[in-house]
Amino acid sequence: xxxxxxxxxxxxxxxxxxxxxxxxxxxxxxxxxxxxxxxxxxxxxxxxxxxxxxxxxxxxxxxxxxxxxxxxxxxxxxxxxxxxxxxxxxxxxxxxxxxxxxxxxxxxxxxxxxxxxxxxxxxxxxxxxxxxxxxxxxxxxxxxxxxxxxxxxxxxxxxxxxxxxxxxxxxxxxxxxxxxxxxxxxxxxxxxxxxxxxxxxxxxxxxxxxxxxxxxxxxxxxxxxxxxxxxxxxxxxxxxxxxxxxxxxxxxxxxxxxxxxxxxxxxxxxxxxxxxxxxxxxxxxxxxxxxxxxxxxxxxxxxxxxxxxxxxxxxxxxxxxxxxxxxxxxxxxxxxxxxxxxxxxxxxxxxxxx
Numbered sequence: 001x002x003x004x005x006x007x008x009x010x011x012x013x014x015x016x017x018x019x020x021x022x023x024x025x026x027x028x029x030x031x032x033x034x035x036x037x038x039x040x041x042x043x044x045x046x047x048x049x050x051x052x053x054x055x056x057x058x059x060x061x062x063x064x065x066x067x068x069x070x071x072x073x074x075x076x077x078x079x080x081x082x083x084x085x086x087x088x089x090x091x092x093x094x095x096x097x098x099x100x101x102x103x104x105x106x107x108x109x110x111x112x113x114x115x116x117x118x119x120x121x122x123x124x125x126x127x128x129x130x131x132x133x134x135x136x137x138x139x140x141x142x143x144x145x146x147x148x149x150x151x152x153x154x155x156x157x158x159x160x161x162x163x164x165x166x167x168x169x170x171x172x173x174x175x176x177x178x179x180x181x182x183x184x185x186x187x188x189x190x191x192x193x194x195x196x197x198x199x200x201x202x203x204x205x206x207x208x209x210x211x212x213x214x215x216x217x218x219x220x221x222x223x224x225x226x227x228x229x230x231x232x233x234x235x236x237x238x239x240x241x242x243x244x245x246x247x248x249x250x251x252x253x254x255x256x257x258x259x260x261x262x263x264x265x266x267x268x269x270x271x272x273x274x275x276x277x278x279x280x281x282x283x284x285x286x287x288x289x290x291x292x293x294x295x296x297x298x299x300x301x302x303x304x305x306x307x308x309x310x311x312x313x314x315x316x317x318x319x320x321x322x323x324x325x326x327x328x329x330x331x332x333x334x335x336x337x338x339x340x341x342x343x344x345x346x347x348x349x350x351x352x353x354x
Contacts, residue, residue, distance in 0.1 A: 016088060019073045023096030026128070026145035027069035035064040035157060037165045042157050050078045056137070062169050064139045064157075068146040070094055079140065083108075085133065093131040093142045100230040102237035109134040109245055111173070113234060114227035115149055117183045118190040125187065125220050127227065130180065134173045134245055141176060153179055170246040174253045177235075181257055184228060184264045191217075191224075191271050198278055206285050214279050221272045228268055231261050299348055303341045310336060 032047040038061045047053055047065075056063040070076065073094065080090045089110050092098055100113040111132040119126050128147070133140035141150070153175050156164055164171065194217060201210045235258040239251060246254075314323070314333065323329040348354045 016091070019077055019087070019090055019094055021070050021073060021094045025071055028071060030067060030069040030072035030075050031146060032075065033066045033068070035066070035154060036061045037157055039166045042165060044154070050075070050082055053079070054082055062137055062139070062172060064141070064172055066150065067140065067142045070096070070142060070144055076142070083135065083138070096129040096144055098129060100227065100234050102234040104241055104243050107135065109243060111234060113180060113231055115180050115183055116187050116224060116227055118187060125224065127223065132173055132176060134169055136245065137169055139169045139172045139176070149183065150176065150179055167250070168247065170250045171253065174250060174257065177254070177257050181260045181264065185260070187224070188264055188267050195271060195274055202278060202281055202285065206282055211282055214275060214282060218275050218279070221268060221275060224268050225272065228261070228265050232258070232265060235261060295353065299354060303344050306340050307337055
């Protein structure tokens, strides 16, 4: 069954726990990858039925089930029924506009957060919701699309005698969170580069494109802040958790991720302040440039006002104007017309108005 709504308002009136995919559809099909491992080795394959997931229940291994693509609601519903996941949790998994959070249940833990990384063309930031279910020997991850975010984890698990395979599902969940925060660090480096470029543009010759870039970065930072800041609360919830699903030995690793998140969110807060300052600098630069233009126009107007006054007087058609009968009136008039601008220009330069 495929049901999708572009926004949460489309679910208005439906009973709680109704499974409807909410948000942009980033993948048109759902793929389930199972990676099962023990200290001795690991196996990996693409599953086609829910029974392939359930067969690892009676083993001593840790099983990572990665669901990529949320459009097929039947699969999400079947996983919930097989592992007794609350319908409201399944509803949150399918709602891709969730705020990052941590929820503790009797038999499992539920995490939801955003993955953020720069687009390949460097034009924007990509966002993807990831939901994680931590069970005794299972970890479920639900992603909006297929990508390479977790490839580094798979590579480490495939290595012979990998130490990661000696640890439980709580440590696997930590590595998933750590991989997500690594993407935040990459995004931080990207924002460093982008803001430095804007600063260079401001010092060089700011134009309409510079303002457009500043506004785009400001808009992105709002969403980045909205997605990253709640991750601190999520990790605080894990660190304060008394769940048996997270061992005391693993908590130190979550504390390390928490420190990384604090550093990243502080950096993003600094970027927001910087981009506000850059916007003020841009406005000041444009205002100063306009003032310079107006000053030049005012100087020219000041020069031509007396010239216009003189020519206006002698352009009148009065009969009794003694200067009109004078032999040297024409050259004297030209002398005045030349001397006045020269005197005014020297005066303006002396006052440093030019």
